Amino acid sequence: MKRSWLFSVLVSIMIIGGGIAGVFYITNAVPEQMSMSAVLDDPAKEGAEGNEVPKETQDIIFESQKLVVQIELEDGTIGSGFLYNEKGDVITNAHVVANQENVKVVTADSKKMPGEVIGISRDTDVAVVRVAGLKGKKPLPIRQDGSVELLDEVLALGSPLGLQNTVTRGEISGLDRTLDIEPFHYKNMYQISAPISPGNSGGPLLDRETGEVIGINSAKLDEETIGFSIPIGDILPVVERWSESPMKSLPEFPELEEQVQSPVTGTDAEQATYLVQYFYDSINQGDFVTAYSLLSSSWQEDISFEDFRSGYNNTLTVQVDNLVADPQGDHVEVTAFLTAEETVEGEVEMKKYKVVYPVKTENQSVKIWSGKGEELDTENEEE
Incomplete structure (x- = not known):
């Protein structure tokens, strides 16, 4: 369901997970530096000469997919998440699980498990879901130092449009992006050329060479192959705090209750x-x-x-x-x-x-x- 938007007149941004398909407007426009410092390359096209997926990349994808989950809400909307620690804690976006205490988690081998939201932020678009059924599993490797450069090759994993464990390739095409989408403030964002769609939200952005998580896929420019990912290092302190001491009460998100919901399209x-x-x-x-x-x-x-x-x-x-x-x-x-x-x-x-x-x-x-x-x-x- 494509929509045509005049980019020269209006820059719109779409929150891409938790089934939220509504288009939000940037209150602080994308910085002018985007057109200057961003290096926008088309995502890799399948079958192009010299573009075969290396064996080591296939190994990274296969092993990582086992630790990426689909998050489903009672109304059928979906998002993504990934295993962060051996307690069974899954990192996702706040907008994926906003106004929810319990969700359903679907693993790569189609097992369905209950999950409990143990932490969520109204400022930074991040949340943690504890899944007892994943306790004891070895999580995805996390890059702690935040060292990312322009043109670094990346992999975006998630469940776009309900199609579980989809993988797209691209590059870091911009750094230090700042966006405001009520109620969240996004700063220091990675701009990526890997295509992402509704349902990708909360999924991991991986370094193609090492398989380490470097970000959380969170938003995209409407109708453009330009996505944005929150650096993983920026949210680790709050995630670790929730993991050690889960929130006793969760904040509400009335701003998101009226948004258009997109159903799971995976038939x-x-x-x-x-x-x-x-x-x-x-x-x-x-x-x-x-x-x-x-x-x-x-x-x-x-x-x-x-x-x-x-x-x-x-x-x-x-x-x-x-x-x-x-x-x-x-x-x-x-x-x-x-x-x-x-x-x-x-x-x-x-x-x-x-x-x-x-x-x-x-x-x-x-x-x-x-x-x-x-x-x-x-x-x-x-x-």
Whole structure:
């Protein structure tokens, strides 16, 4: 739902999470220095020459996605967050969870957990949600010193438009941005070229080379590929204070109650195809524990983890060529077309498969119920 705005007449900014899709106006206009000191590059285009995602970047993305969550409110609006410590504390934006005491958190493997807001600021757009189900998990690495420079390559993770664990790439295209969007005052913001959309709010901004969290994705210029991220170092003191001593009462945000809400747009079919893609991403990363956890309990009863793991002993890589989702009442049938690189009698061969997966909900989590596959005749395909 695109809207056309005359940028020369009006600079508008959109708070991009917690389902808040309304457009807020900057009361203190974007500083004039933006046009002078900002280096605006187009975000990387997929398939461009010399633009393949390096293996180490894929590893960073895969490991980080496990610790990025989708935050859902009772009215269906959404935002993002990321695990900050081993207490199960998740950092997000204040506007994502404003006027809420309890929220629902959805993990990368589609597990739904209750979360309690233990800290929120009316000045700085930051909040902390404690998720008991995440206690004991190792959190994302945090860059403490705040050392960021122009043109540093970054990754923005989150759930834009309800599409969980979306990753976009870009660069630090400006520093020290100042914005005022009632009731929040944003200062020292990073300007980024990585595309972000409603639902990204509260998700982490990562250094592409190290995987460290350097910011919280918080806002964007309407209809422009210009986003803004709060430096993580600026909010660590207050986050740590809430973590040690949760707030006994939460401030209210009447300014945000009347804003237009955007629903979760991740349909059952989209969630099902995402889960199957994530299953094969796990296989390719050698993370068979995560892949096995995406199977239904009934399928796990039929195959042990050891047998599941050994089934991929001769598989080098699996490329997902296409996924087709077909809703079938109580489940979604996902047909996966795959190209597998396998070792056969010491020789490497490329084989193509068609596998059908029923995907449906089990104990509030989306699971792959079973799988039935067949090898395709590649010779006939080539003819």
